[in-house]
Structure formats: C-alpha cells, structure tokens
Amino acid sequence: MNIKVYVVSDNLILRRGIRSVLDSEAGISVAGEFDSLPAARQAGDRDPPEVVVYGKRLGAAVSLKQLNEFRQYCAEWPVLLFAQPHEHDEILLLLQSGAAGCVLATDPEVMFLQALQSVAAGERWISPAVELLAREELEPAIDVDLTPREHEVIMLLAQGLDTSEIAGHLAITTQTVRNYLH
Numbered sequence: 001m002n003i004k005v006y007v008v009s010d011n012l013i014l015r016r017g018i019r020s021v022l023d024s025e026a027g028i029s030v031a032g033e034f035d036s037l038p039a040a041r042q043a044g045d046r047d048p049p050e051v052v053v054y055g056k057r058l059g060a061a062v063s064l065k066q067l068n069e070f071r072q073y074c075a076e077w078p079v080l081l082f083a084q085p086h087e088h089d090e091i092l093l094l095l096q097s098g099a100a101g102c103v104l105a106t107d108p109e110v111m112f113l114q115a116l117q118s119v120a121a122g123e124r125w126i127s128p129a130v131e132l133l134a135r136e137e138l139e140p141a142i143d144v145d146l147t148p149r150e151h152e153v154i155m156l157l158a159q160g161l162d163t164s165e166i167a168g169h170l171a172i173t174t175q176t177v178r179n180y181l182h
Contacts, residue, residue, distance in 0.1 A: 003120045004031045004047075006040045009055035009082075018053055018082065021109055028116065037073050048077065051120045054099070055082035071097050080119045082112075088133040096160040101125035124169075126159060153180040 005022055007030055009015045015033045022028045031049055034040040040052060052073065073079060078100035083091050085104050095102060103115040104127045111127065118125040146154070149170075156166045163181075167174045 003028045003116065004050045005029065005116070006032050006034060006044065006049040006052045006077075007055065008034045008037055008040050008052055010035050011055065014055045014082075018055060021112065022053075022116075025113060028113075037069065041073065041076075044077065050078070051100075051116060052077050052079045053082055053116065054079050078119045078122070080115055080125070085129060085133070088130070091130055091133075092158070095126070095130075096158075098160070102130050103127050104129050124159070124161065124165075131155060131159075150180050153177055157181070 005028060007015050007018045007022070009018070012035075015035075019030050019033060022030050031047060032040065032043050034043065037052075037054070040049075075098065079098070081091060081094055081099050081102040083102060083104060085106055091102055100119040101115050101124055103112045103125075107115075107127050107129065115125040115127070152170060153166055156169055161169065163174050163177045166177045170177075
C-alpha cells in the first residue's frame with residue numbers, strides 16, 4: 001500500500017526535513033509540500049492526499065477563524081499534527097477539533113512513521129508524551145479516585161473521541177462507556 005502524503009508547514013526547513021524522512025520510507029510518497037492548508041486544499045481538489053502532516057508552528061494561541069478552518073480540513077482529510085512539546089494547549093485544542101493524531105518533534109522517527117501509518121489506516125494516534133501532558137492537565141481538576149479503566153475512558157474523551165469511538169478503542173460496549181462516565 002502506498003500512502004500519499006501532503007506536508008504542510010509554514011517552515012521550509014521543517015517541510016524539507018519531514019519530506020526527507022518520508023521519502024526514505026517505502027510505501028509512502030509525498031505528493032506535495034505546502035506552506036498553508038489553503039494551498040494544500042487547492043491541490044487536494046485535483047489530487048487528494050490520504051494523510052496531511054501538519055507541521056505549522058502553533059504559537060501562543062489559535063484563533064477561532066484558524067480553528068474553524070482547521071476543522072474543515074480535518075473533515076476532508078486525516079491530519080497528523082507534527083508539533084513541539086511546549087505547544088500542549090494548542091495540541092489538545094486541535095485534537096479536539098478533529099486532528100487524527102499528533103506526533104511530537106521529540107518523538108523517535110519510528111514513532112512518527114507508525115503514527116502516519118495508523119492515521120492512514122483510519123486510526124487515531126497520539127504520542128505517549130501528549131497523552132501524558134493531557135493527563136497532567138486533567139489530574140489537578142479531578143478530585144475523585146478513579147479506576148484505571150475510568151481514567152482511560154476520560155483520557156480518550158479528552159482527546160475528542162465520542163462514546164462509540166471509545167468503546168471501539170477499548171473493546172467494550174457503548175453502554176459500558178456511558179456507565180464509566182456517569
């Protein structure tokens with residue numbers, strides 16, 4: 001299976017670095033490099049990708065306009081975020097807005113390739129470091145004792161999965177997920 005990828009980043013060096021990693025991998029082809037999602041969308045109308053690797057610097061805040069545009073792109077194509085660990089607030093926001101996954105620039109190359117393949121297969125993939133950041137964000141707000149399974153369910157919910165997606169991910173029924181949440 002050949003995975004067709006668009007690489008989108010406002011940073012030329014980052015685009016080239018991601019492309020270099022992907023070009024050296026059998027079964028993955030970079031169909032285009034773009035400095036913005038709108039530029040990728042124009043090309044995607046003619047030749048859509050299977051995955052978009054989005055390596056834009058997220059910055060201090062994501063505007064509502066950017067968030068709405070991002071949601072539109074995620075509805076069209078699976079988007080794999082390529083982000084810096086210090087951007088955790090924006091990462092969580094973009095994951096909740098529809099990104100299919102996130103890998104950090106500090107993650108090993110093999111993890112990046114695994115994330116890309118998982119997202120291309122229709123699965124959600126989150127860097128273990130991002131899951132840890134999400135857990136740290138939630139733990140101060142949680143003042144109850146949770147079982148490990150309840151914690152798992154809440155973490156998946158925080159990542160933007162709905163009840164049926166959580167059930168599928170954990171191989172339990174949707175009613176069981178609802179029971180954990182109530």
